Structure formats: structure tokens, C-alpha cells
């Protein structure tokens with residue numbers, strides 16, 4: 212029921228462990244497989260570089276430095292409540308730094324893991340943006356080691372602000388296994404970028420990867436910086452709306468399969484990506500927050516959803532929401548909506564009165580009352596009401 216296929220690779224379910232710390236060593240790869248992953252993408256391998264921007268590279272990137280501690284989860288101001296994550300709230304996974312694998316380390320891992328798991332293993336590689344030959348030197352040994360595909364971490368070294376589709380072309384010249392292009396920048400136009408990597412020969416696209424700006428958070432009481440704004444990037448559901456929109460636009464533009472990544476924590480998140488056209492999803496931050504078992508939980512949740520909805524195959528609902536997406540100039544403008552208050556639910560807190568930009572809501576005998584002549588129909592009061600007493604109603608014209 213959950214089986215999917217992309218670029219000739221068969222997956223028992225569409226939930227893939229993404230490239231990051233959970234897939235940095237052999238034990239992690241095994242645990243991802245045991246946790247229920249349909250496939251695994253390894254941590255990226257890079258050639259160690261010497262000095263870029265005056266900084267000694269330890270294992271290929273400035274993020275090769277290994278600060279301690281280096282991860283932080285936040286979903287509540289400056290703290291983290293795991294219960295909120297269980298309920299599906301947004302959270303952010305901050306990273307200060309991260310060691311990368313050397314090519315020979317990844318080759319050894321792939322040779323070993325291919326003997327002990329029976330799910331596809333995808334080797335992630337990252338070269339310098341302007342050194343196509345380096346990408347080729349990274350890709351070839353991965354194929355020889357038995358990788359089922361290579362994923363190009365196009366967030367290349369040194370840190371760049373654009374994606375170079377020629378990297379895909381160069382890697383395709385030296386390997387026959389599928390080549391997946393992982394797009395890293397949510398601000399590049401997917402409808403322009405997608406066709407470029409497709410034309411360059413990519414067999415699939417992963418989108419959209421790590422948020423590409425340094426991030427920071429501050430504890431004002433101490434005061435102290437909680438994570439230094441030193442290096443890229445942050446994972447987690449906070450960035451999922453950007454990625455969902457990116458994937459939806461990509462899926463409308465390219466013919467090759469798209470693997471959705473960023474913010475997949477629950478089965479619902481995975482279903483969202485599939486509904487905007489993804490063939491499968493990749494999971495990273497959720498493993499940090501909930502452990503490897505989250506992979507199987509997501510897969511089981513998708514299956515339950517499909518049974519409930521009567522879907523036989525993933526393809527039955529893949530891309531199903533794309534037809535609902537309208538360009539901004541076609542958004543519905545009427546008939547106008549107006550706010551209404553269900554008196555039995557209103558507790559007279561006045562939050563909607565405070566929020567209304569149009570002065571349309573007032574408290575009368577401790578109940579919110581809407582002046583529909585003033586109500587602009589913006590809908591904000593529905594969201595700020597703590598007792599869900601406000602709704603929008605279409606006006607008869």
C-alpha cells in the first residue's frame with residue numbers, strides 16, 4: 212500500500228531518513244532502517260579543504276568544527292517542550308556546527324551497510340560549487356561502494372548563494388545510478404531552477420533543504436546568546452510552509468519525481484508534501500526531537516490515513532491539492548465575508564476587540580458584538596479568539 216518508486220528505486224514506504232547527524236555513522240544507518248525508514252540518505256561526504264575565509268576547515272567545511280554543545284531545540288520562546296512537538300507544534304532545530312564525513316569514511320560505511328539492510332542507501336556528497344571534477348571524484352566511489360543513488364548536496368563549498376546545475380551534468384557523466392539534486396535555497400525560483408536541474412539530467416529533486424541563513428536566539432535575562440549566528444542553518448517545521456510552497460511550484464514545473472524535505476514530523480506533514488506532488492518525504496529534525504522510531508510512526512500514520520480515505524496507493528492522492536492552488540490575481544474577492552460571534556462560546560475577554568484594525572468589534576454586556584458595516588472581513592479575529600467563538604460567514608449579495 213505504501214510502496215513508491217522513483218528513478219527506478221523501489222521503496223517499501225515513502226519515508227526517507229534525510230542526510231544529517233542521524234545518518235553519520237553505521238549504527239545510525241542501522242537504527243534508521245530498524246526505525247522503519249523506506250530509504251536512507253547518508254550524511255554528506257566532502258573533501259577536506261584547507262582555508263576558506265581565513266578559517267581552518269576541519270572536515271571540509273567551516274561547519275566541520277565540532278563545537279559542544281551544538282544542537283538546540285526551541286518551540287516556546289527560549290525553551291523547548293517536547294509535549295508541544297507531540298501535538299504537532301512548530302519547532303526549530305538550531306545547529307551551531309557539524310562534522311562532515313570524508314569520502315573514504317562514507318565509502319566504508321556504504322559497503323558495510325549494504326550488507327546489513329535491505330532498503331535503498333543514498334550517498335550524499337558535497338563538493339565545491341566551481342569544481343565539477345571534485346564532484347565527479349566524490350560520486351564515482353559511492354557508486355562503486357554499492358550506493359543505490361547519489362544525492363548532491365548543492366549547498367556547496369565555499370558557501371554560495373546560488374545553485375549550479377552544471378554539477379548535475381558533471382556527476383551524470385561518471386555514474387549510472389540515479390542522481391538526486393538537493394536544492395537548498397528557498398529563495399531561488401523553483402519554476403526556473405527545477406527545469407535547469409532536470410535538463411542537466413537529474414533523476415529526482417529533493418526540496419527544499421536547509422534554511423540557508425545563520426540563525427540565533429537570545430536569553431535576555433542572563434543575558435546570553437543561545438546559539439551563535441556563526442553558520443548555516445536550521446531545520447524543523449518552522450520552515451515547512453516555505454518548503455511546501457516551493458515543492459508545489461516545483462511539482463507543477465518538472466516531470467522528474469520530487470522528494471519533499473523540511474518539517475516532516477508527523478504523518479500529516481508527509482501527506483501534505485505528497486498532496487503537493489512529492490513522491491516521498493525526507494525526515495531530519497523529527498529524528499533529533501523524537502528518535503529514529505518517528506520514521507516508522509510517520510509511515511504507519513500515512514497508512515492509517517489512506518485506509519480511512521479509501522486510497523489504495525500513494526499515487527491516489529499525490530498532487531491532489533495542486534489544482535486548488537490559484538495565482539494571487541485569481542484569489543477570491545467576493546462575496547464578502549463578515550465576522551459573527553457565537554454568543555454561547557464568547558467569554559467576553561475582549562482579545563478580538565483589541566486586535567480588530569477596523570474598530571468593528573465591541574463588548575456589549577460582556578459579549579463581543581460585530582458591526583458588520585465596519586467589518587472588513589479580514590478574518591484575524593477568528594484566529595485570536597481563545598474560545599473559538601468567532602467565525603466568518605459569507606454575506607448575501
Ligand SMILES: Cc1cc2nc3c(=O)[nH]c(=O)nc-3n(C[C@H](O)[C@H](O)[C@H](O)COP(=O)(O)O)c2cc1C
Pocket residue numbers: 229230231232254255304306309335363364393419420421422444445446447448472473474475493494495496497
Ligand atoms: C545538524 C544538521 C546537519 C545536516 N547535514 C546535512 C548534510 O550533511 N547534507 C545535506 O544535504 N543536508 C544536511 N542537513 C539538512 C537536512 O537533511 C534537511 O534538509 C533539513 O534539516 C530540513 O529538514 P528537517 O526540517 O526535517 O530538519 C542537515 C541538517 C541539520 C539540522
